[in-house]
Amino acid sequence: MFIPKRRARGGARVIDRDRNLTGGAGEVSTLFSRIFSASPPGLEAGGRSSDIDYRLLAPLLLTSVTIQAVTALVRVTTSYRAIELHLPVVLLGVISAVFAILPIFLAVWVGRYMDRGNDAQAAWIGSGLLVLACAGFRFFANSVTALLLLTALFGIAHLFMMASQQMLCIRCSGPRGRDSVFGNYLVASAVGQGLGPYLIAWSAGSAMLPPTDTLFDFALAISVLSLLSSFAMRPAPKLAPHEASKPVVPVRTLIRQSGLMAVLIASVITITSQDLLTIYLPLLGAANNINAGDIGILLTVRSVLALISRMGYAKVIRIVGRGPLTLASMLGSGLGFACLALPIPLSAMYAAMAVMGFSLGIATTLSLTNVVDLASAEAMGTVMSLRITGNRIGQVAVPFMASLIAAATGVGGIFVIIALSLAVSGATVHFSRDEP
Numbered sequence: 001m002f003i004p005k006r007r008a009r010g011g012a013r014v015i016d017r018d019r020n021l022t023g024g025a026g027e028v029s030t031l032f033s034r035i036f037s038a039s040p041p042g043l044e045a046g047g048r049s050s051d052i053d054y055r056l057l058a059p060l061l062l063t064s065v066t067i068q069a070v071t072a073l074v075r076v077t078t079s080y081r082a083i084e085l086h087l088p089v090v091l092l093g094v095i096s097a098v099f100a101i102l103p104i105f106l107a108v109w110v111g112r113y114m115d116r117g118n119d120a121q122a123a124w125i126g127s128g129l130l131v132l133a134c135a136g137f138r139f140f141a142n143s144v145t146a147l148l149l150l151t152a153l154f155g156i157a158h159l160f161m162m163a164s165q166q167m168l169c170i171r172c173s174g175p176r177g178r179d180s181v182f183g184n185y186l187v188a189s190a191v192g193q194g195l196g197p198y199l200i201a202w203s204a205g206s207a208m209l210p211p212t213d214t215l216f217d218f219a220l221a222i223s224v225l226s227l228l229s230s231f232a233m234r235p236a237p238k239l240a241p242h243e244a245s246k247p248v249v250p251v252r253t254l255i256r257q258s259g260l261m262a263v264l265i266a267s268v269i270t271i272t273s274q275d276l277l278t279i280y281l282p283l284l285g286a287a288n289n290i291n292a293g294d295i296g297i298l299l300t301v302r303s304v305l306a307l308i309s310r311m312g313y314a315k316v317i318r319i320v321g322r323g324p325l326t327l328a329s330m331l332g333s334g335l336g337f338a339c340l341a342l343p344i345p346l347s348a349m350y351a352a353m354a355v356m357g358f359s360l361g362i363a364t365t366l367s368l369t370n371v372v373d374l375a376s377a378e379a380m381g382t383v384m385s386l387r388i389t390g391n392r393i394g395q396v397a398v399p400f401m402a403s404l405i406a407a408a409t410g411v412g413g414i415f416v417i418i419a420l421s422l423a424v425s426g427a428t429v430h431f432s433r434d435e436p
Helices: 028-035 054-084 089-115 119-140 144-171 178-204 212-230 251-255 260-287 292-311 313-320 322-340 346-374 377-409 411-432
Strands: none
Touching: 054 089, 054 119, 054 144, 054 178, 054 212, 089 119, 089 144, 089 377, 119 144, 119 212, 144 178, 144 346, 144 377, 178 212, 178 292, 178 313, 178 346, 251 260, 251 377, 260 292, 260 322, 260 346, 260 377, 260 411, 292 313, 292 346, 313 322, 313 346, 322 346, 322 411, 346 377, 346 411, 377 411
C-alpha cells in the first residue's frame, strides 16, 4: 500500500515507512536533464509524480565525486610522502590505521547529531575539516607526527562527509526513487574513485615516485570544490519540539533489531573484500608470474563492471527483489574470489574478475540500501554511522588477520576465506529478512 507523504516547506525531509516499493525513477541516463528541467521538485518533466528532489541530489552527487577523488589522492600520496621521509613499513601501517581508528569512537555521536535533522550541517563540517586537512598535507606534512595528526583529521572529515551523504540520499528521495538515488550516488563515487588514481598516474609519468606536493595541490583544490558544493545542500526543515525531544534509541536496541546485524556484517565483508583484493592481487600475480600491467587491467575490469552494474541497479532490484538480489550478488562475488584461488589461466581470471566486479558493484550498493530498508526513521543517522563504524573496524582488523592467513596458507587461502565469508553472509541476510 502506498502511503501519501506530506512535503515540508523548503524541501521535504521524507521518511516513508513503506519499505516494499522500489522503482525506476531517476535513472542515470536521464538524471542531469531532470536536475536542470523547469519542473518543480517532486514533478518529472513529463508531469508524472516523482519522489526524488533533484535540486538536492545534484550537489550531493558532485560532493560524492570530490570526496572520493580526494580520498584516493590523499591516501596514496601519504604513502609516497612516507617513502620520501624514509619511514619504516610499520609506520605506514600505523598511519593507515589512524585514518580508521578515531571515527570508530565518533561515529555514534555523529549519527545522533544527524538524527536531530543536521545532515546538511554535518556535510558542511566535514567539507571544512577536509579543506583544513588537505591544506595541512600540502604545507606541513614533513614529519611522521604531522602525517599522523593530519591523517586522523582527514579520517574525521571523511566520517562526517560519508555519513551525511548517506542521510542526504534518504532525504532527497521517497521509497520509489530511493534505490535509484543510491545507485546514482555510488556511480558518482565510482567516478571519483577513478579520478584520483588517474591524476596520480598522469602527474607521475614514468617516475618511480610521483610529485607529492603537486598531488596535495590537486587534493586541496578539489576539497575546496567539495566545500563549495556542500553549501548548495539546503538544511532539513527544523524538527518540531515534540520530535526533537523524543527519547534516544539505545545502540543495543538497534543492533537487536531483526535482520540488522546480519546486514551490518555483510556490509563489513563486502567493503573489506574489496580492500583485500587490491592489497593481495599483486601478490597473487607475483606468485603466478603475472606482470603488473595485467594486474592493473584486471583491477580495471572489476571497476568498470562494478560501475555498469550500479548504473542498472534500480531496474535490477525492481525485477529480482531485494532478498534474492542480495543472495545472488554475494554468491557471485564469492564465486569470483574462489576462482582466483584456483590455478586458472589469465583469460579465466579476466572472466572471474568480470563476474566479481558486476556482483560486488551490486552487493556494495545493497550494503547501503539494505540498512536503510531495515533502520527505523528516528535512528536512521545512528544506524548509518554504525555501518561506517563496522566498516572502519573491518578495515583495521581484517587486513591484519588476512596477513596471518597468507603466512600460513598463501594468498590463495585469503581468497578462499573471502569467498566463503561472502557466501555465508549473503545467505544469512537473505534468510534473516522478514519478506512480505
